[in-house]
Amino acid sequence: xxxxxxxxxxxxxxxxxxxxxxxxxxxxxxxxxxxxxxxxxxxxxxxxxxxxxxxxxxxxxxxxxxxxxxxxxxxxxxxxxxxxxxxxxxxxxxxxxxxxxxxxxxxxxxxxxxxxxxxxxxxxxxxxxxxxxxxxxxxxxxxxxxxxxxxxxxxxxxxxxxxxxxxxxxxxxxxxxxxxxxxxxxxxxxxxxxxxxxxxxxxxxxxxxxxxxxxxxxxxxxxxxxxxxxxxxxxxxxxxxxxxxxxxxxxxxxxxxxxxxxxxxxxxxxxxxxxxxxxxxxxxxxxxxxxxxxxxxxxxxxxxxxxxxxxxxxxxxxxxxxxxxxxxxxxxxxxxxxxxxxxxxxxxxxxxxxxxxxxxxxxxxxxxxxxxxxxxxxxxxxxxxxxxxxxxxxxxxxxxxxxxxxxxxxxxxxxxxxxxxxxxxxxxxxxxxxxxxxxxxxxxxxxxxxxxxxx
Amino acid sequence: xxxxxxxxxxxxxxxxxxxxxxxxxxxxxxxxxxxxxxxxxxxxxxxxxxxxxxxxxxxxxxxxxxxxxxxxxxxxxxxxxxxxxxxxxxxxxxxxxxxxxxxxxxxxxxxxxxxxxxxxxxxxxxxxxxxxxxxxxxxxxxxxxxxxxxxxxxxxxxxxxxxxxxxxxxxxxxxxxxxxxxxxxxxxxxxxxxxxxxxxxxxxxxxxxxxxxxxxxxxxxxxxxxxxxxxxxxxxxxxxxxxxxxxxxxxxxxxxxxxxxxxxxxxxxxxxxxxxxxxxxxxxxxxxxxxxxxxxxxxxxxxxxxxxxxxxxxxxxxxxxxxxxxxxxxxxxxxxxxxxxxxxxxxxxxxxxxxxxxxxxxxxxxxxxxxxxxxxxxxxxxxxxxxxxxxxxxxxxxxxxxxxxxxxxxxxxxxxxxxxxxxxxxxxxxxxxxxxxxxxxxxxxxxxxxxxxxx
Numbered sequence: 001x002x003x004x005x006x007x008x009x010x011x012x013x014x015x016x017x018x019x020x021x022x023x024x025x026x027x028x029x030x031x032x033x034x035x036x037x038x039x040x041x042x043x044x045x046x047x048x049x050x051x052x053x054x055x056x057x058x059x060x061x062x063x064x065x066x067x068x069x070x071x072x073x074x075x076x077x078x079x080x081x082x083x084x085x086x087x088x089x090x091x092x093x094x095x096x097x098x099x100x101x102x103x104x105x106x107x108x109x110x111x112x113x114x115x116x117x118x119x120x121x122x123x124x125x126x127x128x129x130x131x132x133x134x135x136x137x138x139x140x141x142x143x144x145x146x147x148x149x150x151x152x153x154x155x156x157x158x159x160x161x162x163x164x165x166x167x168x169x170x171x172x173x174x175x176x177x178x179x180x181x182x183x184x185x186x187x188x189x190x191x192x193x194x195x196x197x198x199x200x201x202x203x204x205x206x207x208x209x210x211x212x213x214x215x216x217x218x219x220x221x222x223x224x225x226x227x228x229x230x231x232x233x234x235x236x237x238x239x240x241x242x243x244x245x246x247x248x249x250x251x252x253x254x255x256x257x258x259x260x261x262x263x264x265x266x267x268x269x270x271x272x273x274x275x276x277x278x279x280x281x282x283x284x285x286x287x288x289x290x291x292x293x294x295x296x297x298x299x300x301x302x303x304x305x306x307x308x309x310x311x312x313x314x315x316x317x318x319x320x321x322x323x324x325x326x327x328x329x330x331x332x333x334x335x336x337x338x339x340x341x342x343x344x345x346x347x348x349x350x351x352x353x354x355x356x357x358x359x360x361x362x363x364x365x366x367x368x369x370x371x372x373x374x375x376x377x378x379x380x381x382x383x384x385x386x387x388x389x390x391x392x393x394x395x396x397x398x399x400x401x402x403x404x405x406x407x408x409x410x411x412x413x414x415x416x417x418x419x420x421x422x423x424x425x426x427x428x429x430x431x432x433x434x435x436x437x438x439x440x441x442x443x444x445x446x447x448x449x450x451x452x453x454x455x
Numbered sequence: 456x457x458x459x460x461x462x463x464x465x466x467x468x469x470x471x472x473x474x475x476x477x478x479x480x481x482x483x484x485x486x487x488x489x490x491x492x493x494x495x496x497x498x499x500x501x502x503x504x505x506x507x508x509x510x511x512x513x514x515x516x517x518x519x520x521x522x523x524x525x526x527x528x529x530x531x532x533x534x535x536x537x538x539x540x541x542x543x544x545x546x547x548x549x550x551x552x553x554x555x556x557x558x559x560x561x562x563x564x565x566x567x568x569x570x571x572x573x574x575x576x577x578x579x580x581x582x583x584x585x586x587x588x589x590x591x592x593x594x595x596x597x598x599x600x601x602x603x604x605x606x607x608x609x610x611x612x613x614x615x616x617x618x619x620x621x622x623x624x625x626x627x628x629x630x631x632x633x634x635x636x637x638x639x640x641x642x643x644x645x646x647x648x649x650x651x652x653x654x655x656x657x658x659x660x661x662x663x664x665x666x667x668x669x670x671x672x673x674x675x676x677x678x679x680x681x682x683x684x685x686x687x688x689x690x691x692x693x694x695x696x697x698x699x700x701x702x703x704x705x706x707x708x709x710x711x712x713x714x715x716x717x718x719x720x721x722x723x724x725x726x727x728x729x730x731x732x733x734x735x736x737x738x739x740x741x742x743x744x745x746x747x748x749x750x751x752x753x754x755x756x757x758x759x760x761x762x763x764x765x766x767x768x769x770x771x772x773x774x775x776x777x778x779x780x781x782x783x784x785x786x787x788x789x790x791x792x793x794x795x796x797x798x799x800x801x802x803x804x805x806x807x808x809x810x811x812x813x814x815x816x817x818x819x820x821x822x823x824x825x826x827x828x829x830x831x832x833x834x835x836x837x838x839x840x841x842x843x844x845x846x847x848x849x850x851x852x853x854x855x856x857x858x859x860x861x862x863x864x865x866x867x868x869x870x871x872x873x874x875x876x877x878x879x880x881x882x883x884x885x886x887x888x889x890x891x892x893x894x895x896x897x898x899x900x901x902x903x904x905x906x907x908x909x910x
Contacts, residue, residue: 073528073641073709073710074708074709074710076639076710172716172717173716173717175713176638176715176716176717176719179638179639180635180638180719183631183634183635183643184531184634184644184649186528188638189639194639194710194713195713195714196711196713197710253529254528254529255528255529255531255649255652256651258630258649258650258651259650260631261627261628261631261723262627262628262631262721262722262723263721263722263723263724264631264635264719264720264721264722265719265720265721265722266717266718266719266720267717267718267719267720268716268717268718269718269895440724
């Protein structure tokens with residue numbers, strides 16, 4: 001991966017939230033401009049084509065349905081390791097050749113890893129699309145995985161972990177909070193991997209993982225841009241179509257979370273922290289595990305409670321009371337397994353972290369008890385619709401929505417009908433969703449400056 | 456298993472502590488009364504014979520080197536499930552036949568499961584030893600595992616979980632504390648299994664587990680009692696010796712724990728709790744993972760800090776200050792992987808839980824800073840030696856020591872040299888061991904009555 005690639009949870013969450021907030025409705029896609037084409041190659045590779053004629057560029061993404069939550073015990077980091085290894089030499093191309101080809105035509109490329117998927121993408125002129133497909137199809141199966149490549153790239157990943165996690169109190173806390181929130185589900189394990197396990201990843205681990213997961217029948221190709229579906233299909237067949245189907249994979253059934261009976265707190269105290277902050281999380285259903293309508297209600301709940309400057313938390317704590325520098329809520333819905341809902345805040349001025357936490361908790365209790373007003377709900381739905389319009393302005397957002405949904409158990413139809421399902425959500429659905437937020441059965445992370453004592 | 460069988464962590468810890476505190480020294484075993492015989496059958500089964508001529512009884516135990524920490528992800532509870540299934544019908548004996556045979560001769564029998572092993576044992580007259588071996592050798596490989604047996608016994612285990620864990624605030628808290636303390640090691644997962652995973656255990660899971668782990672080359676036979684080694688050897692060859700060797704198992708290498716950077720708290724509030732209590736734990740090396748001398752120092756540290764009524768915690772908090780109803784420390788050393796060291800306490804009279812926790816923490820800080828005195832160390836070593844003498848009085852204790860040590864990576868020599876190694880420990884070793892007890896990087900469980908607020 002490249003220096004700016006993102007694998008951190010925070011970034012993934014943001015992507016998921018944006019993704020979910022921007023899908024076009026059936027009505028809004030009446031114009032053929034947004035008509036999405038979806039088909040399978042004969043080797044099982046899924047292809048999604050999203051026409052976008054506003055500019056002569058194309059976003060080309062390959063999503064592998066494998067992420068850190070699919071790793072074997074003790075092998076954490078192997079999924080993210082491939083985000084690096086995929087940029088090394090193949091039997092046809094030297095290390096760096098793909099990058100140089102993209103740069104030579106003024107394009108950009110990168111990759112990212114999450115709990116449920118690993119994706120590789122390029123943004124280039126449409127003329128270069130087939131060339132990109134050729135490179136991607138090549139590295140899907142032809143990577144040279146030898147001890148030297150493994151050792152070199154493992155050192156790079158170890159250094160990445162040192163600089164991004166071990167030197168960063170926020171990231172260190174986040175890791176231990178996740179491992180405390182999820183006691184059985186593999187989202188407990190950090191995407192980058194535990195240091196002591198990354199250190200031991202070897203050629204055997206890499207080959208096993210590559211041969212199992214890097215196959216056309218475990219991948220989704222997403223192409224968004226100024227392209228003709230028929231032409232893209234022909235190119236995909238000429239490139240990816242030549243890659244042999246891999247072994248069939250069993251359903252992605254992972255350990256699930258037991259009921260939480262306790263209140264859990266994880267506190268990191270560090271001299272590098274200036275402003276204290278907290279984040280309280282609950283395990284809740286994702287779009288893939290929820291009952292119909294439930295995940296949509298959780299999305300609206302997060303929006304109304306803490307989705308932005310119009311939200312209750314922001315208005316109450318930041319604007320009216322003036323005690324918080326920040327306060328909000330978020331729901332990471334686009335996940336294969338049960339996911340997290342969080343509320344967070346940080347004090348401002350003379351206010352204490354306790355005060356902010358109490359005020360946030362009071363809002364959580366209030367929304368679960370009294371629900372939301374018709375007006376709030378309508379405005380939240382409207383904000384979601386408006387956010388779609390913004391999202392469409394970025395071709396890559398559309399590609400991300402389809403890719404992340406398809407890689408986490410969803411379908412093209414799920415994306416297209418999402419706004420319709422959001423519109424159907426009632427105030428009672430939102431209040432019911434808020435019942436997941438049990439104050440005494442939550443997990444809270446506290447980030448504290450050295451001088452301050454614990455919660 | 457039988458109603459009084461123990462699998463709960465607390466019980467296992469107690470066993471481990473007793474086990475470690477009672478091994479005879481080389482000098483003390485000079486009399487041939489305690490000369491232990493150790494050999495392998497040709498199928499790989501290890502046999503340990505501990506002569507004990509004081510009474511005409513014999514303790515017969517089979518220890519399988521498999522426990523809950525060896526389970527596959529999502530299959531928690533399968534190891535403990537076998538504690539039940541092993542009492543069902545085999546191809547040679549009906550369900551209950553073994554139990555009735557033991558009862559008919561006035562013997563007793565039972566089984567228990569831990570993170571690292573599963574053991575089955577009978578106490579009978581020496582004349583019945585070969586019969587016991589016959590039954591045990593039979594059920595090692597000849598269990599009838601069909602859907603009906605699985606379904607019936609699974610219901611029994613589910614009911615066991617409901618009554619022992621889900622109806623017990625202490626046990627519920629303990630589960631979530633363990634899963635918070637261990638974020639990567641499998642000691643995170645409860646021995647009995649998570650409810651939602653026990654419910655799904657099936658015949659395929661059981662057969663796989665049985666064929667993999669229930670083999671002579673994965674078992675240790677321990678016989679303690681009024682027996683002649685040569686006679687026992689002949690009997691073992693006639694019974695266990697006929698069981699075919701199983702597949703070789705890979706080394707028991709499990710995921711290890713990352714460094715802990717946070718303070719973690721897990722609070723369970725429940726109306727059934729009368730007196731609040733807390734327990735703070737740290738992950739520390741076990742006898743199997745420690746550097747030479749380190750685990751012995753941890754054992755002595757636990758003894759001096761909180762091993763009984765002579766310990767610092769008891770003397771300070773219960774006797775002098777009178778603020779605690781209980782206060783102590785323990786170290787679960789006999790484990791395959793890194794294990795836990797804990798300190799705990801509960802208030803008395805008007806004292807608050809906070810007061811007790813602060814006083815315990817102060818003693819932890821003091822022992823890590825100032826170490827222990829020569830006199831304290833000498834007395835603790837003497838108490839260990841005395842506890843051995845008591846332990847010898849129970850034949851089953853000796854069998855437990857050898858069995859648990861051999862099932863967690865140790866040898867007969869490790870058991871025999873243990874008192875010698877304890878005697879070599881210095882005050883500096885104990886102080887060095889106390890450095891694991893970092894106050895800000897610990898995991899604390901709080902059990903609170905409904906009325907009281909959190910920590």
